[in-house]
Amino acid sequence: MRVGGAGLAATLAVGVASSPASAQAGAPSASGVQPIEITAEQVPGGNPTFEDLEQLGFGDFNCSFDPFKVEPVTAGTHNFPSPLNGSVTITLVPTAAGPTFNFRINGEFATIGVIVKGGPNANFYDYRPEGIGSDEVLHAPINPMNQGQTYYDLSHVDFCVIDSPYNGDNGATTNT
Template identity: 55%
Template sequence: MPGNPACADVLPGQPAPYLFSFSVAGGLVPDAPETYTFPAPYADGSVTIDVDSSNLGPVFDFTINGPYAARGVIAKGGPNANFYNYAPPTYPNGIGADDNLHAPVNPANNTYYGLSRIDFCVVRDRYNYNNDNNNVNGAAVVTSNGAAIANGRNA
């Protein structure tokens, strides 16, 4: 999807709107996993982001800790963004973890753009205290050219 979409742009009219959009921007190539604490008054939650290299470019995994879940994740890179959709009805409570997410593909070299921003569209979820069973290994993605990706891979 083009530009710099926000959670309100990609998740309009959700029955239980997200509590906040949590953004991580700039320098998204840590040597080790980074843990970011959600802003007040939601400081009882955090997200751990692990950015790694792949043959196609940077990919990241995330795990949300505490009574929260993601309804969506936006991975921005280049002039576009990928939206990973974890909203109802497919995921009634959102999710607590996922892996192999990435920015859109750069058509000039068929690799992923570098990550410039990651947004998490977060909701309170009383079921997300144990993330072990909450990883969906990918989600439906809307890419910059409208093509669908299933489970984080080209469909």
């Protein structure tokens, strides 16, 4: 069971709530983490990195290795770079609100942050401090040009992965 991190995300969301774009992030993930939209105005080009998030005041991201990118977002198991013995499994889940996905970190790792790019902006999911081994119903920001206010298509996903001996059970959430 994940026992923290949501408070920090909520605090950060309040800090960015004055931005009109923050209302377009969309619904929270299945674990209750509210995404925070990062706009192309905040990060030119609209492709934020974890380094960009640090510069925007979101705090430090001490990934165990370079952030792991899945591009394009495809279903299946994506192996971490050698010599790491781990991977992330992505399941694509179409919904009436648009494309979403579930993820599971495999091996003794967890993620403390996920950036989901779609359209001109990206959504940031904050799982600090302890991280999480899996979550469901992550998505890109809402496309305000659609009548139904559905999510943009998924472009790519970045994971800030950390070592976590508590996640050696193929994706169960960390810290019980």
